[in-house]
Amino acid sequence: MRFFLLTGLMFALMALALVTWPSVRAFAADPPPITTIAPPELSMDDVLHLSEADWKKRLTPEQFQVLRRQGTEPAFCGGYSATKTHGPGTYHCVGCGAELFTSTTKFDSGSGWPSFFQPIPGKVGEEVDNAHGMERTEVHCARCHGHLGHVFNDGPAPTRLRYCINAVTLSFVSTPAAEPKKD
Ligand SMILES: [Zn+2]
Secondary structure (H helix, E strand, O other): OHHHHHHHHHHHHHHHHHHHOOOHHHOOOOOOOOOOOOOOOOOOOOOOOOOHHHHHHHOOHHHHHHHOOOOOOOOOOOOOOOHHHOOOEEEEEOOOOOEEEEHHHEEOOOOOOOEEOOOOOOOEEEEEEOHHHOOEEEEEEOOOOOEEEEEEOOOOOOOOOEEEEOHHHEEEEEOOOOOOOOO
């Protein structure tokens, strides 16, 4: 009897996951290729305003759901959650190309979402988020206002902050290794 209850519960949870996130299977283990660069007519200091239709053209459905609809991807789906798989580099906003975080501030929180203890100064904005009956601090790209995730007070030193970011909003650009000296 207990076995059937557990099996039923598992199926119910799986069905719920599929209903709430129909494109869950679209998240591959590998992060999407970097396709977004800043439009040439705008500098990286200009705020990027686009219409909803333009955002839909520019982003994948999963990116749109998180960045423009404050969605949350399932944990462990995005490919940037494990610290060890990426070397030195910079994490950019897939919406507008702005630099958001560096690999030196990334840590493995075990949450299933990429986590950082600090953004690049001035690149990430914060807002109080009262959705889902909780008071949390929402974080977004300062340039295009795309929703990235939330920040919590349970991170490591030196800031004790944990920026919990949806991997689907990030593109990683690795820093090229320094050229060996020729002399
Ligand atoms: Zn952005």
